[in-house]
Structures are given as C-alpha cells and as structure tokens.
Amino acid sequence: MESERIDNAIKTAARELFRKYGYNKTSVAELAKKAQVAKATVYKHFQSKELILHAILMDYIKENVQDILKKSAVATDLAGFLATSILKVSRLTYTVCNEFVGWEFIRESSNAQEYLKTLSEDLEFLLLSSFIQNDAIASAVPEEKLTFLIKTSKNVVFSFAFTAVTDADVRKNFISFQKEILPYLVHATLL
Incomplete structure (x- = not known):
C-alpha cells in the first residue's frame, strides 16, 4: 500500500x-x-525519469482507450467503429506525447526516439488486447488482421508526427489519414 x-x-x-x-x-x-x-x-x-514518463503516458492512454471503446458503438457498423476508435486513439497518443514530451524534443533526441519505439510497442499491445477483449471485434476480426490495422495506423501517425513542422501540418495529416488512408486500412482488415 x-x-x-x-x-x-x-x-x-x-x-x-x-x-x-x-x-x-x-x-x-x-x-x-x-x-x-x-x-x-x-x-x-x-x-529513470523515462520510466516515470512511460508509466504516466501508459496510465493515461489505457484509461482513455477503455473510455473510447466503451463510448463507441460496435453493434452494426464494425468498419465505422474500427475507424473511429483508431482515429481517436491516434489523436490521443499524438496529443499526449506532444503535451508531456514535445515533438521537437522527440525529433531531435536519439534517447527520445528509442523511448518512442518502446511506447509505440506498448501502445500496440494495449490496443490489440483492448480490441480482443471486445467480444464483437474478437468474433469478427482475426487477431492478425487487427494487428495489421493497429501497427499500420500507428506507423502512419508516428511518421507524420516526425515530419510535420507546424500544428496546421498535423491537422492536415490527420485529415488525410482519416479520409484517405484509414478507410483503406479498415477495408483491408475486414476482407
């Protein structure tokens, strides 16, 4: 205690x-x-200070992922649910990394980039296990396809986090991800 x-x-x-x-x-x-x-x-x-950061980020993300999955309806529109959930979690992850660490520091520090890799892997595991615990998703989508969706989405979002120069760039990238990339990833997942 x-x-x-x-x-x-x-x-x-x-x-x-x-x-x-x-x-x-x-x-x-x-x-x-x-x-x-x-x-x-x-x-x-x-x-280390890095492990404190990791603990608070994972606590925050885990709590919010559970909230996102509870609030989204999966019953009839699995594709919409997956797309909405992935988008919300991607925005959450980007925002929390920006708020606690700052993308400028992450882009410039090799230690931060190594840490980001660890965070990315833990986030992937958290999302996968959260989706698998949802009966509607687990019964409709094989684990390897969920892994594909989560890993690919995560990689796309993290790549534009590293290349965006301004907040306007980030907004454009999220819009592009939502409208042009994510629908195809969800479609490929549900094939």
Missing part, C-alpha cells in the same frame, strides 16, 4: 511538472520535491 501511494505521488508530481515545464526541463530532484519524497526514493520506485 505504501509503495503504491509513493508511486502515485511520483506520477502525479511528474504529470504536473512535465505539463508545466516539459519532460526535458524537469529534473528528478524537482519530481522528488513535488512528490515530497527523497530523490533516492524516486529511483527506488522508478529506475
């Missing part, structure tokens, strides 16, 4: 400080002070 309370205090402090100052500009000492624990305690619970 105490360990969980400390984990939560560190993650809460990290969420606030990363949003306010950014991941790169927040030190572990500042996290410890905000969480009211010793710096060594932070490292006892999380081996």
Whole structure:
C-alpha cells in the first residue's frame, strides 16, 4: 500500500511538472520535491525519469482507450467503429506525447526516439488486447488482421508526427489519414 501511494505521488508530481515545464526541463530532484519524497526514493520506485514518463503516458492512454471503446458503438457498423476508435486513439497518443514530451524534443533526441519505439510497442499491445477483449471485434476480426490495422495506423501517425513542422501540418495529416488512408486500412482488415 505504501509503495503504491509513493508511486502515485511520483506520477502525479511528474504529470504536473512535465505539463508545466516539459519532460526535458524537469529534473528528478524537482519530481522528488513535488512528490515530497527523497530523490533516492524516486529511483527506488522508478529506475529513470523515462520510466516515470512511460508509466504516466501508459496510465493515461489505457484509461482513455477503455473510455473510447466503451463510448463507441460496435453493434452494426464494425468498419465505422474500427475507424473511429483508431482515429481517436491516434489523436490521443499524438496529443499526449506532444503535451508531456514535445515533438521537437522527440525529433531531435536519439534517447527520445528509442523511448518512442518502446511506447509505440506498448501502445500496440494495449490496443490489440483492448480490441480482443471486445467480444464483437474478437468474433469478427482475426487477431492478425487487427494487428495489421493497429501497427499500420500507428506507423502512419508516428511518421507524420516526425515530419510535420507546424500544428496546421498535423491537422492536415490527420485529415488525410482519416479520409484517405484509414478507410483503406479498415477495408483491408475486414476482407
């Protein structure tokens, strides 16, 4: 119980400080002070600042993915459900990475890019397991086809996150993804 309370205090402090100052500009000492624990305690619970970031991003994304899947109706329009869910999760992931880390930092830092690869793989696993737990999806779409849809969509979104220069570029890319790419990916998944 105490360990969980400390984990939560560190993650809460990290969420606030990363949003306010950014991941790169927040030190572990500042996290410890905000969480009211010793710096060594932070490292006892999380081996690195990167692992704290990973924990808060995955908690946030997992909670929101579950909410997205609950709110979307799957009963009659499986293609629409898949497209809407993938689009919402893609936007969520892009936004949360931008909010906590910043795409400029990710584009410029080899450590951030390695971290992004790990996040990407964990996100893929989270989405796949969430979709498989939905009976309507699991009975209608084989796991390998869901994997194709999730992996391809994720790769497209992450690629334009790395190439977009402005927020307007990002909006255009999401519109293009939604209207021109995603329908074909969903169609190929449901064949």
